[in-house]
Amino acid sequence: AVRLCRCRALLSQPAGALRARRGLAAGPEMHFGFQTVTEEERREKIYQVFETVAKKYDVMNDSMTLGIHRVWKDILVHKMNPCPGTLLLDVAGGTGDIAFRFINYVRSVRQSQLQRKLKHHQNLSWQEIFESYQNDKFNSLGNSQVVVCDINREMLKVGKQKAQHLGYSEGLSWVLGNAEELPFDDDKFDVYTIAFGIRNVTRIDLALQEAYRVLKPGGRFLCLEFSHVSNPLLSRLYDLYSFQVIPVLGEVIAGDWRSYQYLVESIRQFPPQEELKAMIEDAGFFKVEYENLNFGIVAIHSGFKL
């Protein structure tokens, strides 16, 4: 039997992948994981990945990171330290993880606020207290709002279902939109977050520019993303786990090897900490810093629009 070895001619060229790595395409070539594709192909492939993955997204996150992604997201929101009244834009927010945490956080801050207020009002009559609630328009979130924006319908769908299931409705909006071209006006939001999403954006520079545009002066940019592990031993273990175990988990749990193969490859293709910091600065942000979590497996980048 003839072995259909369509080998050499079709092997993707590593040089091309390298060139295309940063998403600043040399010609129309870009990377999709380790493959070389055009910009349009990349957008489409990524859309399809998340369309396929949407329903099992949360399960897979838990399996792959052994639940640690929850801690990472908690840390992001704690770092944000939002006060009631904050308007958050969560881009690539798909299944709502950041949005829900934001709501929980402001709710508890609001709770403490109201308790303190109550203590001050203890000398008032119950009638007066009741009236003050009405005037304040008793709002458990203190008028905080989060807009979840995602390019993928399926992810938003899952997010909305989750919100309903978990009982989140107040202060939450779902918008279909592209990080490279946001459907919002300038100077609108207090905080912009993008958690595990910027890696999938085809033109990161555009996304950063858009982030800058829609933030109010004084607004904060926060990015949570997989990054570069510099420790050599850890790096090897991480690679081993990423390339050997994660696609297998994808196949067994979600019946989808390829999407998770893309995931681990795209992590390797993404700019490391310093490079991303430079890109954020290029977009006009000031006081750009990053914090490594778990030795650089994940990093939180932060910047301010002044």
Next chain:
Amino acid sequence: GRARPSHSDPRGRDGRGGEEEEMEGWQQLYPGHIPTSPLQKALLAAGSAVMALYDPYRHDMVAVLGETTGCLALPNLRDKMKNHPEGYRILQERPRIRLSTLDMARLQGLPDGSLGREYVRFLEDNKVSPDTRMPPKFVDDEELAYVIQRYREVHDLMHTLLGMPTNMLGEVVVKWFEAIQTGLPMCVLGAAFGPVRLSTRKLQVLATELLPWAVRSGLNASCILNVYYEQRWEQPLESLREELGIFPPP
């Protein structure tokens, strides 16, 4: 672009050492092929086995289990086919059983008791289609990938030949027959663990009547992959059974 081998360390990002770039020339050998390292195959085998037991509707997991554990049985089967005139022809011509290649109208028109008529009846009664068979992904040899594909597509014909429906009991019986015939570990595991989900009454029927018959037939019959079914639609089922050495079903 063509997917690179899944175990490779990233190239070029930090110019990692030359030794790691010495990949064993893994490429995609057929459409749908995903090259995997031995470690990945082992993990897949374990994971798919657990998942298949946990969620019996995950037929894809059974398929993956078959592919990752078939490294000894598949070459064996392929050799059996190569050494048989009809099997050899199948390997050459690579026929596929699917709705687009089958002439359903013609098969339905065949006399009752013929292979073709009974096969179509089986498909209709059990509401199954030959097109739902998973294409192979993790078999690292293009010919063996065909062998396992053929085995999957012939599975429904096994049901027809053995007269077994697609309920749990019927599937277990067919698995026992296939386990003996092919030696595929996936069939053996399926045969061993399948009965776990059966009621006691069915277990009794299985143990006393169906299993002994299936086992005897399996041992007696010639290799079922060596039959060019597509050229035998008109053959009466009984005659085919006799030719193969399958005893009449109880």
